Amino acid sequence: xxxxxxxxxxxxxxxxxxxxxxxxxxxxxxxxxxxxxxxxxxxxxxxxxxxxxxxxxxxxxxxxxxxxxxxxxxxxxxxxxxxxxxxxxxxxxxxxxxxxxxxxxxxxxxxxxxxxxxxxxxxxxxxxxxxxxxxxxxxxxxxxxxxxxxxxxxxxxxxxxxxxxxxxxxxxxxxxxxxxxxxxxxxxxxxxxxxxxxxxxxxxxxxxxxxxxxxxxxxxxxxxxxxxxxxxxxxxxxxxxxxxxxxxxxxxxxxxxxxxxxxxxxxxxxxxxxxxxxxxxxxxxxxxxxxxxxxxxxxxxxxxxxxxxxxxxxxxxxxxx
Amino acid sequence: xxxxxxxxxxxxxxxxxxxxxxxxxxxxxxxxxxxxxxxxxxxxxxx
Numbered sequence: 092x093x094x095x096x097x098x099x100x101x102x103x104x105x106x107x108x109x110x111x112x113x114x115x116x117x118x119x120x121x122x123x124x125x126x127x128x129x130x131x132x133x134x135x136x137x138x139x140x141x142x143x144x145x146x147x148x149x150x151x152x153x154x155x156x157x158x159x160x161x162x163x164x165x166x167x168x169x170x171x172x173x174x175x176x177x178x179x180x181x182x183x184x185x186x187x188x189x190x191x192x193x194x195x196x197x198x199x200x201x202x203x204x205x206x207x208x209x210x211x212x213x214x215x216x217x218x219x220x221x222x223x224x225x226x227x228x229x230x231x232x233x234x235x236x237x238x239x240x241x242x243x244x245x246x247x248x249x250x251x252x253x254x255x256x257x258x259x260x261x262x263x264x265x266x267x268x269x270x271x272x273x274x275x276x277x278x279x280x281x282x283x284x285x286x287x288x289x290x291x292x293x294x295x296x297x298x299x300x301x302x303x304x305x306x307x308x309x310x311x312x313x314x315x316x317x318x319x320x321x322x323x324x325x326x327x328x329x330x331x332x333x334x335x336x337x338x339x340x341x342x343x344x345x346x347x348x349x350x351x352x353x354x355x356x357x358x359x360x361x362x363x364x365x366x367x368x369x370x371x372x373x374x375x376x377x378x379x380x381x382x383x384x385x386x387x388x389x390x391x392x393x394x395x396x397x398x399x400x401x402x403x404x405x406x407x408x409x410x411x412x
Numbered sequence: 413x414x415x416x417x418x419x420x421x422x423x424x425x426x427x428x429x430x431x432x433x434x435x436x437x438x439x440x441x442x443x444x445x446x447x448x449x450x451x452x453x454x455x456x457x458x459x
Contacts, residue, residue: 408452410449412447
């Protein structure tokens, strides 16, 4: 089975190793940096490199390039007959990718959107938490940390843009960097101030839970992040913005009593993203993926994916009060 | 010069007063006093 990896940044590099561990051997690499592609071609025997995606014939493609470059690639790859996994965390791009549902469905292909730390792994935590409740009223997800430099740039962009949250049967748009909530993550991350940002999680979560009254997403930011969010990034981002954490807090009722369930993961965002994306590729190769343009939250058997991730070293924690 | 010093002192005083108000009136979260994070085992995910 031929797997295309487009984008050979931090996540892309981890991802290939994860795919090798799962038994995938035939790779096609795509990146704008030819020198980097040559390095990967040398490292992984039998792999090939491509400079464009027009004539690529891969069975499954993962787009791990910077956010807001996925739409064109996904469309091309679907037209070429490839299943696609996109790790985008851009709100606008997620909405655009969801519009490829008809194209993917007609071709009998899957386009999995937001297969990262958040959205992605956080969506699985939401599914896990919701299973413990009879009625769900409120879902809030939040994240701390970034993967590579491209992810850090998207983080900066998200803080400076309009957030979209579902609140009592309507979409509310509010300025990024507002709505502070102090949230607790597993140690060593601990307590962090989290703010509204242009995050795609509410859009994806609502596709699975359309009857939930409130769905929101927050992102950690410090004073400097908020103060400089309107400016270009003042210094180059870190090569790896980890360690990070995600949490999913779900409120509702169980057997008539109010209950809050909180799950979280503390990990390297890049490595956790790579582990999840590799599991999704494995799932697609086994025919377990939903057809059409869907989020990770719409996949069947979320517990199976989580079980494989836990077996692969991802620590899922539950807040036990 | 004295006027300049007086202005700086006034600015610092006003800033300090605002900071004090925000510190007292700010709505920080309440740390959890019980419980904690517990890793989920593979067996729990099998249930």
